[in-house]
Every structure is written in C-alpha cells, then in structure tokens.
Amino acid sequence: MFKITFIGLGNMGLPMAQNLINAGNQVKVYNRSIEKAKNLTGNFKVCSSIKEACTGQEIVITMLSEDDILYQICDGDDGLLNNMESEAIHISMSTISPDTSRDLYKKHQQKKQHYLSSPVFGRPNAAADAKLFICTSGDDAIKQKVKPILELMGQAVYDFGTDAGAANVVKLTGNFMIMASMETMAEAFTLAEKQGLNREQVANFFGETVFNAPIYKNYGSLIAKKQYQPVGFKASLGFKDARLASKMALDAEMPAPLLNLVYNRLLSALANGNKDSDWVEGISGGVSKDAGI
Amino acid sequence: MFKITFIGLGNMGLPMAQNLINAGNQVKVYNRSIEKAKNLTGNFKVCSSIKEACTGQEIVITMLSEDDILYQICDGDDGLLNNMESEAIHISMSTISPDTSRDLYKKHQQKKQHYLSSPVFGRPNAAADAKLFICTSGDDAIKQKVKPILELMGQAVYDFGTDAGAANVVKLTGNFMIMASMETMAEAFTLAEKQGLNREQVANFFGETVFNAPIYKNYGSLIAKKQYQPVGFKASLGFKDARLASKMALDAEMPAPLLNLVYNRLLSALANGNKDSDWVEGISGGVSKDAGI
Amino acid sequence: MFKITFIGLGNMGLPMAQNLINAGNQVKVYNRSIEKAKNLTGNFKVCSSIKEACTGQEIVITMLSEDDILYQICDGDDGLLNNMESEAIHISMSTISPDTSRDLYKKHQQKKQHYLSSPVFGRPNAAADAKLFICTSGDDAIKQKVKPILELMGQAVYDFGTDAGAANVVKLTGNFMIMASMETMAEAFTLAEKQGLNREQVANFFGETVFNAPIYKNYGSLIAKKQYQPVGFKASLGFKDARLASKMALDAEMPAPLLNLVYNRLLSALANGNKDSDWVEGISGGVSKDAGI
C-alpha cells in the first residue's frame, strides 16, 4: 500500500482516485472546489492546501485540465515543487504538452523529487472500471516502482521510454487521431446521407466490419445519429488538444493538413460561442453545416 | 447449383471465381487476357466471347477495374445487354460509380434482365478465404435469389435497399474512409517520429488499444515501417476511387475537405509518375515528403 | 462591316451585341427568351430559330452561360453545325471548358466551318464601355479576320496560340485567381476585424498600395463592407467555373488545394440554398460564418 495524494477531482480524476481508495491505499485528496470530494466514498483525507496534501506522501498524482493549471499547482510557495517530500514521485496524468513534462521533469529533479508522465486513454466510465490505457515515460526505476499504482487505474500500461515528454506525444497524437476519425466519419456519413442512404445503417456496417474499433463504434453512433447530448468532452478541451498537437508539429517542423482541418472545425465552434458543446458536435456539426443539412 | 458466368479474372476476380467453381456451380469464365484462366482449377469452361459466355446462363458476375471497362463489357453487339438471357441476373461486383449502377439497372430492365450491385470489401487473400464483406442493393427478389451465391464468396452480405446505386455509395464511402485513415496514421506517426518516438511502437500501441480494427493494424504496420512493397493496390486505382467519391460529393452538393486532401495525395503520386506504386505510398509517402523525412 | 449573328442576350451578351450594332454591322440576334432583344436599340434583326439566325451570315457569336447550353445551340437539326454557312466563323465567347472548345473546333472543321475561342474578362459595365479584355485562340487566319469585330467589344485582344482550348484555360484560370483573391481578402479582413481593426480602412490601405489592382479595389470594398447586394455574379456561376477549373486540374494531373478551398466555399453556398446569391457572399460569407461574425 502507498501513501498517495490525488490532485484534480474532475470527471476522470474522481473515479481514478476512488479506485486507489478502494484498493486500501492511504489517500489524501485536493481540489480547487473541494466539494467534489463529497463524491468519494471510503477512507481518505481531504486537504485544504497543497502543502498539507503533499506532506509525508510518497506519491502525488495530478489529473488536471491544462498546462497552465498544472503549473499553478506546481509553482509557488504552496506548490508541489516546494512541498513534496524528497524522493517523492509526481505522476502527471493530465493531457498536456510534452514540453511541459520535459520542463517539470527537470524542475522536480532539481528538488530531488521525481516526475513521471502517465497520460491515459479512456472516458469516465473506463476510468471507473479501471479499464484505462495508460502511456508512461520517464525514469525506468520510477516506472517500476509505481506500476502497481497505475495498474489499479488501467487495464494496461505502455512504456514509451525515458523522455518525459514521450507519453504526452502519444496522448496528443492519439487525440488527433480520434478527431481525424470523427472528421472521416462525418464526411463519410454525410456523403452517404446526401446520396440517399441511412446514416445509421452505414455507420453500423462499418463499425461491424472494416472499422470495428471502439472509436468507430462509439463515435460512429453519435455522429450517425447527430446526437450531441449529453456532452462527453467539451469542444474547448478538444481544441486545446488540437492546439497542443499543432504546437508539437510546429516544433518538429511538420506540415499536418488534416490536423489543421480538425483544429479549424473546433476553433470555429469556439468562435461561434459553442465552447461548451461536445467536441463531436464541433466536428460533425461543422461538416453538416457546410453541407446544408 | 447455378449456371454462373464470371467476367474479370484479376487479383480479386480469380479467387472469387475459384470459390464458385469449388462449390460445384457450372461456371463459365471470360477475361480480356484469357491466359488468366489458367490460374483456375477444377471444372469450368473458358469462353472467347461475351456472347458465348452469356448464352444459357442464369447469372453473370462482373468484377472489373472501372466504369469504362464495365460499359465496354455491357454495350455493343457482343455485350451483356444484347446477349444475356431473359430474366438472367447481372451481379455487378466492381467498384464503380453509383450512377453507372443506376444506369445499367435501367438498361437491363429494358431488356427484361436484372441488375444487382454487390461490391465487396477485402483484399485478395480475404477473397480466397471467402471472407469478403459484400454490400448489395437492388430488387429484393433478386437479392433473395442470389444470396447463396454471394455467400460462397463472402462472410456476410449487407443489404442497402432497392436503389441500385446504394451499395456503390457504401463501397466508395468506405474506400474514402480507408484513405482518410491512412492520412490520419501517416500524420500521426510522422509527428511522433519527428518528436523522437519510434513509429512502430506508436502504431502497435494504437492498433492494440483504441484503434484495434484491421484497417489500423494492417495499414498501420505498413505506414509505420514505410513498407510500400509489394504493391497491394495501385495508387491509380486508389485515385480512381477518390475521383468517383468526389463526383458523388459534387452531385450531392457536399464539401468534403478531407476527401480533397487524400485525392490530392494520390493525384500528386500520379503526376510524379508513380501510378503503379501502392496507394499507401501515395498517401504516407506524401506526408513524409512534406515533412522532409 | 460584317454580317454577324449574336446568340445569347444575357447581362454580358446584350451590351456586346449593342456595340456591334452601333458600329454599323448587319446584326441578327437570337435568344431563347426573345423578349431580351427589346433592350437593344438601332438596326438589327430578331430571329426565331437558329437556322434563320445563321443563314447568310459570315460570323456567329455565342455568349452563353454554360457548356451544355452551348452544345444545345450547336447540335441538332436547328443547330449551328447544321446551319452555319460554309467558311462561316463561330466566335465562342462563353466561359466554357477547354475540352468543349477543342471538340467544337473539330466538329466545325468537319463541316468546313471555323471555330474561334474568345472568352472575355470584365463585368457588364465594362462590356457596355467596350472595355473587355478578350483572350483568343484558334487558327491564325481566322483571328486576323475577326480582330476588327473583337476590337468593337474590348479594349485589347490577347492571342494564346492555335489550341482552340487555350483561351478557355486562361479564362478559367483567371476566374480561379479572382475567387482565390476573394478568399485572400476575406481571411485577411476578418483577421484584422477580429484583432480590433476596421475592415474598410484595411481594405483601402491595401487597395491603394501593394494590391492596387481593380480586383482588389472593387471586390475588396464589397468584402470589407460585407455588401453582397445587388448580385453581380451568381454563386452558381462561380461554382460552375470552379468546377470546370477542377476538371482541368484533374485532366492535367495537378493537385490544387486553393482551388479546392474556393470550390468548397461555393459548393457550400449551393448546398445551403444560396445559389442565386453573389459569389462574393459565397466566399466571404463562408469565412465570416466560420469565424462567428
């Protein structure tokens, strides 16, 4: 059993923390709006400052919505860097830029602490079922040490080497691929619809045959039905990922026209006041609007 | 058992015809280069004219590379329309435009013959194993009648209604989706590579997790390894499908920017003299070239 | 003075025919809706059939909205091909595909008639002022012969050689360039507006300095003001030109992503029921909609 602090009790963080509590770890939690902790059950401690949350803990897990918020949690007098114990490990599970990971890796090192990137694939129900896919990168000894913890949250852990940013590259690349798949399906089903076919029948066919992957089945059904409620993942968060992926492409000197395309779909959603709509609507709704349906 | 004529003994047609022969049907075959028939085994008859091939047959199957060639087979004194028996059924399995199907449906009807669209998904080895996915559309009574024949060639038959063009819409839409997936993977893996990761490791991860569909596993491996030999499907044939899909989008008044993107990748391959290279190279190689790797 | 027949009394054809009449030529006119001829003044003859219009004439000028209509005028018992005098010259001034010109060139040749491509740049007021720019291609002797006629309609005649399609290539290429300029200005002015600047001030600056060409001044003013009324040139006609240019690019094996972009803007206008709106609105309005303004 480990002494673990969990910071960030959003849609994803909450079930992940719950799984750690259920397994009998000594868990402290911290969240800006601390009422979120009321949704947790079992034996855990709610902290009102980061200092309190970190003191005496071996592991600190962060699951936050963006780079800036992670920096706010890390920096400052009450931040992780100044308050984590020596040799303690920061497991960073948020979807952030690889450069942020590379930077925090160094800063923790200077404080004789450790930083491990461990972003995840999966939606809240997969988090609740401990079925996440977890990508990890950083120091091998640290990976070895925290593996039992990650396995409490995911069905498999994939190791992408020692570059702290590598796992983030995989995560952002994957989110680009998901958005590109949405554009693919939206154009495909719209084309079929405008040629007189039934979108759902077409989506079902592809989901059962050549494209029988969860992404195509699940998003395919939403796109075919133009069902954009309830909101699973906000357009603003999808755009954030497209923006971070574009930054990676710029840094790597790589033209990526399909990335530009989905970036623009979501940027248009934001520009039209729909940042809180679902990212599926941002992309699929854009294709529909262009096609006049 | 049926009296079946099979026209078009290419990479796909050959194993499909073989399965019909193996099942004990009375099969006649016709091909422009008739030596191809030497690759068939068992009990069948080679014909030297379409007239000879059609006479006395209940079913004529065509599996050809493009609309123009299908029209050459159908029209003229020695064509299907003038030589098929009354009430005989033309099962059109080529990847062609929906408008061609709609047109041939009417022309056969005027001759008191039948036309059924039945394009397929799958590569030659799937054809050999009778594991094709077959989409079909046209008259319900005809579908009912030929179902046992189609099932000798495929693992499942999907019915898209009575519009003769509908199954072709699905086939072209699917090929667009495959090309879009190639662009997706090529941009994703190139981005990962230029950020310092191993393409194959990234491809394997996605093929095992969120994108665990055959398309992503098989093409993903080729794209990750930049392995473009042997040629499985020519860039010129891929472009033909992108062109037919663009024509459908035009007719349906539908902007399709991702379709434009893959269309341009393959058109560029043609413009650079690589029409006989693999379509994977056309798309993935284009992404690499833009990225300077 | 010449015996000239003018077919096609639309916004452009009417003032062009008027200039020929004014110069003292013996002009016959033909139009599907013959009331249009009431807008002409002076000495001319209205014909009720193409046969009547062609008989005894040295020159037949066509100024029509699209390839199909030109073919209807040329083909059939009452068409130009069957009714023009031997050695008579068909001056084709419509915006059509180069392949249509190449085809009609041959067909007229077979009838011992002549075909000359002579499409024009300029709007109706330029036509009225005989200020059109005229591109021409075809047989040199014919160009020589009709030059005085063309000069009655335009300020300058540009010779693009003997390929009958060449002048049409230039015309369609130019219309692509105009549409591309609209997209350029629409993105530029929208970017400036969303950064807090005044669109019109920005448009004026560029129109007076580095982009001081009529296209940028005139369309720039409309785009800056988002002034899309009255309709000068319909979105459906603009799309027709984008479509013909795309066909040229396909035939020439040339990827043209900027052409795809303006093609999609106008196709989206059509898909949304705005085929009769101005092409400026189709492009500029699309940029605005994406940007949420």
Next chain:
Amino acid sequence: MFKITFIGLGNMGLPMAQNLINAGNQVKVYNRSIEKAKNLTGNFKVCSSIKEACTGQEIVITMLSEDDILYQICDGDDGLLNNMESEAIHISMSTISPDTSRDLYKKHQQKKQHYLSSPVFGRPNAAADAKLFICTSGDDAIKQKVKPILELMGQAVYDFGTDAGAANVVKLTGNFMIMASMETMAEAFTLAEKQGLNREQVANFFGETVFNAPIYKNYGSLIAKKQYQPVGFKASLGFKDARLASKMALDAEMPAPLLNLVYNRLLSALANGNKDSDWVEGISGGVSKDAGI
C-alpha cells in the same frame, strides 16, 4: 533635425538609416555585427553598446528580424528600456507580433518613454528610394512628432489608430496576402502550364489586365519563370510571418485555411532543409513538386 539612433542594419535597415543620415539628422547606429555600418556613408556615429547608442537621443528606431531579438535589444541592463532618455520615442519598424508591440508599449510607458509601431511594406530597393509604405499606430501626439522622420523613409504613412498592435496586425495581414497571392499565381500558372500554355505569357496577361498590381507583376514574373535566385526574402522569414499570423488567428478565434496552406508550404521548405531559399521558391516550388513538374 533630430537626434536619432538606428538599431538593425540589415537589408532593410541599412538604406533606411542612410536616408536619415542623408537628410542631415544626427544619427547614431548600432548593430550586433558592427561591420555592417561600413556600408553607410556620410556623417554618423557607430556605437558599441545600446547604452551608448541611446544616451542623449530623442528617437530610437529598431528594424530587426524577429520578436525575440527585439526583446533582447529592449530588456536587460544594456537594453533600451533601461537606457533610453525620459520622453524619448522608440519607433518599432520590425515585422513583429501585435502582442509584442502591446507589451513594449506598456513597458516603455512605465519608464516614461514612448513606443510607436511603424512597420513597413516594400523591399530593399524601395527602402533605398524612400518609397516604403509605412503603417503606424500608437499615441497620436507621438505620431505627429515623428511624422517628418517617417516621411524621410517612405512615400506615405498610414495611421491605424491608438492600439500599439494595430499596425503590426496590418503588416502581418499584408504578408499573409502576399503569400496567398503567390499560392494563387503558382496554382494558376502550373495549371496553365500543364494544360499546354506558356507560364510567362499567362503571367504577363494577368499582370497587365485584371491583376495589374506590383505584387502580381513582380512575384508573377518570378513564379512564371521559376526564378528563385537571388534570394530576396528567406523562407524562414516568410514562415516566421505565417507563424505570427497564425498566432493572431488563434488569439482572435478565427479559422484561416488559406493561411494554413501557405504556412504549410513554408514549413515544408524548412523541414526539407531549405530555410535559406527564397519564400517564393518555398511556395511556388511546393506547388510544382506536387504537380510533378
């Protein structure tokens, strides 16, 4: 006459400084590689530190290649902010981000100094002839005061209001328009070439008629001839501007697909090791490569 310091003696800065010297101002110059000053003639003083350059001067003009370098010149103990006289004016003529201008405006204000944005349009020969177009924005009193100085370098000064960033928005927007025009011409001339026409004849026609602006004449000639030597403006600098314009579009929440297109052309040039080639080659050469010519 004014006491003016000129910082940045590149291709543009050198002739601009020379014009100020020629007019009899008391000019000090500073440049990282100070040998550049040997190209100046007349009465001026070369300084070896920014502190020396600023002391006692009313006006400091900067003409540098990018934001980072401008910040290096402004910040630090030897920077403009710590060494310019009280009430002295920093005229910032570089092509930089509007946000950099807005930031420096405030920082100078805190030091009781003034900041005025004054970026320019025109190439080195226009700078030598004092024919630049100068855009300016910032405090009105400051504009009034420095107007005689700006007029020594340009043929006209355009006022874009009091937002220090506004003139930079115009400059970056204009450079986007120039790049978009290159893409327009490159696609147009390539299409014409592949249809059998002569690129130069086509370019001349448009440059004399509907597109008779300097941009189309000058760049049109280079693009038509595929003449990319000598290098007038590097691909890396063009890309910098495309990148800054993209950042503006992101901040303003504006999808800009044509901007993406030219951005990718130049990024591909960089990725292929051609950062020092001409930006015209980056764009026009990319179109040619895609088209196989």
